Amino acid sequence: MSDKKYNVAVLGATGVVGKELFNVLEERHFPIESLLPLASSRTAGSEVVFKGKPLKVELAGKDSFKGVDIALFSAGASISKEFAPYAVKAGAVVIDNTSHFRMDPEVPLVVPEVNAHAIKRHKGIIANPNCSTAQMVVALKPIHDAYRIKRIVVSTYQAVSGWGKEAVDELEQQVKAWVSGKPIETKILPKQIAFNAVPQIDSFVESGYTKEELKMINETKKIMEDESIAVTATTVRVPVFIGHSEAVNLELEKPCSAKEVRSLLSKAPGVKVMDDPENKVYPTVLDCVGIDDTLVGRIRKDPSVESGLDLWIVSDNLRKGAATNAVQIAEELIKQGLL
């Protein structure tokens, strides 16, 4: 990389992902010339912290993106729809963390460890995948390349932070109410989340799947660039603050042993294998918070089908599932000379 530095804007600066974006930009020493935190009128005027210094959050408007090189969007799909065209027109590259552009055939959907090459064909907007999809494809791509994945059956255990700050507050309030014997109130999430497991993330579509499940099904195929992979998903919210866990069952074309997969994944970029069950080594969300790697354990042959494999995939949904992947895309733009 050259010594060039970039003007970066963050739209949705005060949300859970926005805050994590500042952490990740700092930790990864992203070459920043200027940093512009943007938000809606609800939180504009407040302050965020970057490299220990307070930055005032500006109100996002159509003229906010003048001189911006990279605009990281994480303020909801409707905000992306409204503001992305202004940012692109102003000459910025938008890296969008919402669902709005992900399945647009004109927009690359990128997880750098999987399909960094797709960034090249961007026309101003690059989509960041859904959190539960990003961590899964990082772990599955090396397996797909070596053994070809025919079918994926995934069940998720997803943290409340995936639904934003208000959902985090709701779990905290519910737990505190329970401890102090007060009634538990549910306002943001579809059902009480404290001491529960709720099989609804996002809204339902006619087939009976949720939009979150369809994201996992459709985005996996787009990022892996293979429409022949069959996917079904059940996405479930659990009372966890940060970190998504996934029980993933694979049907492969070629047979493999757990040992081979362990060895393969231990060399894979962005993956850390934690898999020694005899010594109680397997990942949980307590291991993943604040790190960029996707953790994989419980790798075992599934004898219920020819060439079956079970695994357990855990990652910080605010990092690899959102902020880290977005910054990695920005790094790739620089690396590929596209900025």
Place this chain on the structure above:
Amino acid sequence: MSDKKYNVAVLGATGVVGKELFNVLEERHFPIESLLPLASSRTAGSEVVFKGKPLKVELAGKDSFKGVDIALFSAGASISKEFAPYAVKAGAVVIDNTSHFRMDPEVPLVVPEVNAHAIKRHKGIIANPNCSTAQMVVALKPIHDAYRIKRIVVSTYQAVSGWGKEAVDELEQQVKAWVSGKPIETKILPKQIAFNAVPQIDSFVESGYTKEELKMINETKKIMEDESIAVTATTVRVPVFIGHSEAVNLELEKPCSAKEVRSLLSKAPGVKVMDDPENKVYPTVLDCVGIDDTLVGRIRKDPSVESGLDLWIVSDNLRKGAATNAVQIAEELIKQGLL
């Protein structure tokens, strides 16, 4: 049924399942002549409540079962191994809630809605299945009969009460510690369970599966009386007090629609369908606590495989997963004239 009444002993009277057994015996008006609560020296001498009256818990010994017609065992596998022969010798029928006898070919493993006929061949001991298996087979048997299940991929979301009273206390203590800013201590469960999802229930075997997963795999085939059903499972503990949830994916021999399955299950014994996603109707553990039915929702076609089906199965692990099923077996013994 005649008006005959029976002498019933409960071994493990002070545990979470023991207490639920007293509730279920009372609610279902089980014809009791005498009720004898038994426990180890740790809790013998304490009191339990049945029909509003206190009963003293006696110390279990080899002579405890004289005159007992039905002995409900729920005090751990090693206790069952030690005391079942005494109970059988004394002429009692043992209904054992532990894993000890379940896979013994001489011992019927029974979920009355599925294989009540198997009770006939008992030789003094009848095994009650693992909690996560019991609720699954109640919901799957009608589907198997109508469409034949070729393969099951199940991921569970299991409550701490499945690991006993000490695990319930541990979740409570961890949550209270978190609220008051104190360190979280883990003693009973393999990892911190508050705000986590832990993919270990029971110990690991060489294949990488846990014993809990093997219970689901092996017991399902035995109860459904069909070794050809392929099963894989990932069993996960979540911070829930009571109620197991299961994301179940099925591959069927014959095609079916979600509507057909909904209609089939709505007539099935022991099953209650809660499946109207548009109106946010699907079961969670908050719906199942204290009731005997297994709740099923999120029924949908899985297009990732020929004749695929996804469903979400929820039940009170202390009721259908343990106490209710044991009492139902006792009722069947009476109904079939086997006592």
